[in-house]
Amino acid sequence: MKAFEILESNVRSYCRSFPVIFDKAKGDHLYSETGESYIDFFAGAGALNYGHNNEYMKAQILEYVSQDRIMHGLDMYTKAKEDFILAFSEHILQPRALDYKLQFCGPTGTNAVEAALKLARKVKGRTGVFAFMGGFHGMSLGSLSITSSNSMRESAGLPLSHVTFIPYEASVEGLDTIRYMERLLTDTHSGTAKPAAVILETVQAEGGINVAGIEWLQNLRQFCDDHDILMIVDDIQVGCGRTGPFFSFERAGIVPDIVILSKSISGYGLPMSLLLIRPELDIWSPGEHNGTFRGNQLAFVTAKAALEFRAAERLGEQVREKEAFVAQYLKNEIEPLGPGLHIRGIGLIWGIDVAVLGEEAAGEIARNCFKNGLILERAGRNDTVIKIMPPLTISMDNLKRGCETIKESISKVCYSYSV
Ligand SMILES: Cc1ncc(COP(=O)(O)O)c(C=O)c1O
Structure with a gap:
């Protein structure tokens, strides 16, 4: 040691x-x-x-490597990426009638969170975000700004701003958090501007395994629609089948505007992160969010294999x-x-x-x-x-x-x- x-x-x-x-x-x-x-x-x-x-994924990596297939590809078109995109569409998007576009981000979850925040702000032209007490979204400055742990926030060394923390469902006795948010937006003396987005984990993982109720999730979706606010679901930890269905929000029958995936999306523990974006929100200019490692080819290979494995098993x-x-x-x-x-x-x-x-x-x-x-x-x-x-x-x-x-x-x- x-x-x-x-x-x-x-x-x-x-x-x-x-x-x-x-x-x-x-x-x-x-x-x-x-x-x-x-x-x-x-x-x-x-x-x-x-x-x-x-074993199923390992065999495919070994074969891929043994054939000198491309290992590093930035965001160039590669066969491994194409195969993954088509498999994701076939296994995940099409059966759920979802028409999300895929954005590949830097290798870890936090980079995809950064991208989601940037995009939401660009789309709505607003700076604020509503996030939830108990939420964890990562450790780089943007994602840390919407992470609620006070000790983690202190490590930033500078003020983290443009976020309003809302108590998570049922975490404060007698408080209806959706009504509270309504009040923040409708009271001319709330001191709070309308946010670009609300970001949440449908099950707060690092926050202590707090499972949001179906009705609350549906009401939150409605609240976002009523006020023209984007709903971002951070499914980095509880997506990819952790709660049973592939996405954690499926149990509520809602469709977020942006979904963030990482961790188990590659299936084999390889770094990969991904945004799912409603097509009309995809207003990025080329390269506006970039990064050298947005194309982990081995991760694409195992991510496709993971979807096949999930279905077969x-x-x-x-x-x-x-x-x-x-x-x-x-x-x-x-x-x-x-x-x-x-x-x-x-x-x-x-x-x-x-x-x-x-x-x-x-x-x-x-x-x-x-x-x-x-x-x-x-x-x-x-x-x-x-x-x-x-x-x-x-x-x-x-x-x-x-x-x-x-x-x-x-x-x-x-x-x-x-x-
Ligand atoms: C819900 C959630 N969002 C974001 C992150 C950050 O991901 P990463 O550690 O890959 O940057 C995590 C990591 O634990 C997470 O659980």
């Missing part, structure tokens, strides 16, 4: 929660260099919905079955472990809110899990939500084993904190 401590910046973070050197990974498991195995309830922070080193149905198991397990086996424990979730993203035990206890739970061979992350205010986010392809056996490890760990901590 010495090399990292001496040579790598203090900014490193996940390695502090999982202090081993990882070397191999397959499916729903990671392995350290000394051979310890870990069940993965983290899935690369949502980038590994199809598991590690998925009926992943949507698999998620429904696994969701039913997790929901029941958490309700019957974990919630009763202590008063004040709460569970929330949908599809294969779940949270166990242990705020009642405190931040230190939450850390202890996660550390115990790791000692017992389970990798998971914490989320929410003060990191007090234990987050369950395995690959969608996890076996039922390993899903169960992971849940049992969490139960053991929470029981132990509840006992020592006498809850």
Whole structure:
């Protein structure tokens, strides 16, 4: 571990929660260099919905590389990109009667968020954006400006502006957040200008697994229509099948104006990000948002393969079955472990809110899990939500084993904190 401590910046973070050197990974498991195995309830922070080193995708990468196909392409036309675009249209857009245009952005999610904000401002000619408390959208200046964590915002080193934070659905008792936004726009003394866009995660992931209700999402869509405001859904973490259907907003039957995808869109953990734009909003001039790495060819190859894999394996149905198991397990086996424990979730993203035990206890739970061979992350205010986010392809056996490890760990901590 010495090399990292001496040579790598203090900014490193996940390695502090999982202090081993990882070397191999397959499916729903990671392995350290000394051979310890870990069940993965983290899935690369949502980038590994199809598991590690998925065989179907791996075979296609190996073939592509072995044939000296193009590896770097900026935004030039390439065969790999064409194949992905056509597959995306066939598997995702056409069956849903969606006519989005695709914009390939720089490799990470945050760059696509930047592009979405720029485009919304350009289309509407307004500077403001409404974002939600508890939301996370990335760490570059634009995306950080709409990320609500105060400590993360401080790292910007300058004021982050042109955003109005709104409480997320049901997060403030008795407050109808849609009515509140209406008021901001209609009260001539609200001190708030009409925004270009409202940006949201339909399930706040880093914010503690807060699942927006269907009616609220529909009302938000209506609010945006009524006031000529763009609706941007950041589906970077909870898109690509995490909640069951491919998009997280499908359950509400709404169509956002702009959708942001990254993380699991490439399927294999390779960097890639994408905007889906309603055609009439595509008013970009050529090169107005650009970047050297907008054409990760290997990611295009695996992204196409991922869509084929999803269809062939009926992943949507698999998620429904696994969701039913997790929901029941958490309700019957974990919630009763202590008063004040709460569970929330949908599809294969779940949270166990242990705020009642405190931040230190939450850390202890996660550390115990790791000692017992389970990798998971914490989320929410003060990191007090234990987050369950395995690959969608996890076996039922390993899903169960992971849940049992969490139960053991929470029981132990509840006992020592006498809850
Ligand atoms: C909802 C959401 N938006 C944006 C991002 C930023 O993506 P990236 O870390 O790839 O820049 C993340 C990352 O966790 C995310 O979960």
